[in-house]
Amino acid sequence: MNEAEDIADFSAPALVEGYAQVVALEGNTAWLVPEQTSSCGGCSAATACGSKGIGSIANRLEARRFQLVNDAGLRVGDRIVVGIRENALLRASLVAYAIPLATLLGAGVLAQWLFGSDLITLTAMVSGLVLGLWLARLRAGRLAETGDLAPRFLRRAGMGESCNIG
Amino acid sequence: MKEYVLLIISAALVNNVILARFLGLCSFMGVTTRIDTAVGMGMATTFVITVSSMADWAVGAYLLEPYNLWYLRTVTFIMVIAAAVQFTEMTVKKVSPALFQMLGIYLPLITTNCAVLGVAILLVEARMTFIEATLFGFASSIGYSLVMVMMAGLRERLSFADVPRLFAGAPNGFIVASLLALAFMGFSGMTS
Numbered sequence: 001m002n003e004a005e006d007i008a009d010f011s012a013p014a015l016v017e018g019y020a021q022v023v024a025l026e027g028n029t030a031w032l033v034p035e036q037t038s039s040c041g042g043c044s045a046a047t048a049c050g051s052k053g054i055g056s057i058a059n060r061l062e063a064r065r066f067q068l069v070n071d072a073g074l075r076v077g078d079r080i081v082v083g084i085r086e087n088a089l090l091r092a093s094l095v096a097y098a099i100p101l102a103t104l105l106g107a108g109v110l111a112q113w114l115f116g117s118d119l120i121t122l123t124a125m126v127s128g129l130v131l132g133l134w135l136a137r138l139r140a141g142r143l144a145e146t147g148d149l150a151p152r153f154l155r156r157a158g159m160g161e162s163c164n165i166g
Numbered sequence: 167m168k169e170y171v172l173l174i175i176s177a178a179l180v181n182n183v184i185l186a187r188f189l190g191l192c193s194f195m196g197v198t199t200r201i202d203t204a205v206g207m208g209m210a211t212t213f214v215i216t217v218s219s220m221a222d223w224a225v226g227a228y229l230l231e232p233y234n235l236w237y238l239r240t241v242t243f244i245m246v247i248a249a250a251v252q253f254t255e256m257t258v259k260k261v262s263p264a265l266f267q268m269l270g271i272y273l274p275l276i277t278t279n280c281a282v283l284g285v286a287i288l289l290v291e292a293r294m295t296f297i298e299a300t301l302f303g304f305a306s307s308i309g310y311s312l313v314m315v316m317m318a319g320l321r322e323r324l325s326f327a328d329v330p331r332l333f334a335g336a337p338n339g340f341i342v343a344s345l346l347a348l349a350f351m352g353f354s355g356m357t358s
Contacts, residue, residue, distance in 0.1 A: 016202050034267075066267050089202050089269075093209035096258050096265045101213055105304060108297055109170075118227070118296040125220060125300065133257060140262030149264040 015083035019157055022078045023065070030070040032082070072153055079157040088148050095139045100132030107131070170301055175356065177302050178309035183281045185313055185343075185350040190281030194314065195339055197275070199325075204318035208311025210254070210272040212304070215282050218243075218250035219303025222286040223296055230290075243286045251277045281310055317346065 020032040074080065107128025111121045143149050183189050190211075197207045222243050230236055255273045259266040276282060285306045289299040320342050329338055 016200075086202050090205055092265050092269060093206055096261065096269055097209040097213040101216060101304070104216070105300070108300055112297040121296050122220070122224060129217070133261060137261045140265050144262060144264045149262075149267075151267075 015154070016086050016089055017081050017083045017154065018151070020066075020080055020082050020151075022074050022076050022080070025070065025074070025076060028070050029067050030074045031065055031067050032080070033065050034082075035079075066151065068151065068153055072156075074153075081154045081157050082151040083154045084151045085148070091143065092140075092149060095136050095143060099136040099139065100129055103132030103135065104128040170298070173298060173301055174305040174308075177305035178312065179350070179353045180356050182309045182313060182350050182353075183285065183306045184310055185347040186354075187284065189284040190279050190310060193275060193279055193281075194317065194343070195336070197272075198314055198318040198321055198339075201315060201318045201322060203272075204314040205311075206269055207272045207275070208307075208314045210269060211276055211279065211281070212307040212311055214247070214250055214254055214273075214276045215285055215307035215310070216300060216304045217254065218247045218282055218286060219289060220296075220300050221246045221250055223289065223294070223299040226290040227296075239287065239290065240283070243283055247282050247286065248277050281306075313346065313350075317343065320346075 019035040021035060022030050023033050024031040068074075068082070072080075104125050105128070108121050108125040111124030115121070140149075181187060184191065184194050193207060193211075198204050225242060225246055226239065230239060230242065235242075251273055255266075258269060258273075285303050289302050292302075294302060317339075321339060324338055324342065333341070
């Protein structure tokens with residue numbers, strides 16, 4: 001290994017890492033379920049927390065099942081580390097939340113300026129929200145096509161390696 | 167237009183939800199260990215607070231006010247917020263399953279975030295118009311997200327700092343939070 005490779009490349013896009021478990025295999029595709037992170041289910045107050053009321057943790061994780069091309073010979077039950085680019089997460093949040101918010105507020109301010117009535121502004125904002133959600137759907141479809149939103153396999157998780165840092 | 171700009175500055179900076187009103191402190195300390203999670207949480211909260219501000223104002227003006235049911239506002243707003251979170255979750259899932267996989271984790275945390283309820287109660291008690299209420303909700307949540315990201319950046323850097331073992335982690339976080347709150351006091355007096 002030469003000296004240049006020893007130096008960390010800080011200009012490279014940072015990856016957000018997460019742990020996931022292989023739950024099923026279909027041909028060359030592995031289905032994975034993410035492990036709950038320290039922010040919610042791993043929290044010591046999980047049993048008393050109100051967030052638990054909205055569907056069980058198992059249900060929520062099942063809903064977040066995702067697939068990965070199985071190049072690494074994964075088997076059911078394997079724990080692996082997956083990663084997505086940090087800017088992909090930022091871009092995803094912008095698409096999901098910023099586009100509908102921008103159209104919602106834009107429509108509301110315009111309606112208030114033109115008509116000055118609460119009811120018309122409310123209707124305009126709801127219409128703006130629906131339009132924004134439709135635009136977000138188009139943009140998200142385009143992002144998904146480029147593969148930017150898909151997590152990638154990084155390595156197998158070691159024994160005792162856990163996402164629960166807290 | 168000037169009053170809207172002042173309302174936004176006041177809600178986002180002067181009366182910041184976290185550092186001036188001390189709401190939402192649990193997510194402030196819990197989700198600010200990394201910038202990416204802080205951004206995810208901040209954006210999701212911004213969306214939910216704005217949508218629930220609209221819904222809370224409508225429920226207050228067209229249901230609680232005409233029937234003189236203001237004493238039920240806390241219970242009603244909690245229900246509206248839970249519904250707004252569920253709506254957001256279902257919408258994100260429908261808009262893009264890939265986005266939902268990435269962002270879905272932050273949504274249930276928002277239901278129990280007191281900043282959302284605090285903003286709703288503040289905006290109905292101030293007797294705002296609909297556009298003011300929505301802008302107030304939006305600006306408050308922008309202030310919330312700003313502080314979350316600032317704190318996450320500071321904590322990411324602090325994790326590399328050589329501090330005494332007793333102060334590492336949460337104690338250090340509390341000291342940084344208090345210094346940030348002091349810094350935000352500098353905005354007080356700019357607007358009411």
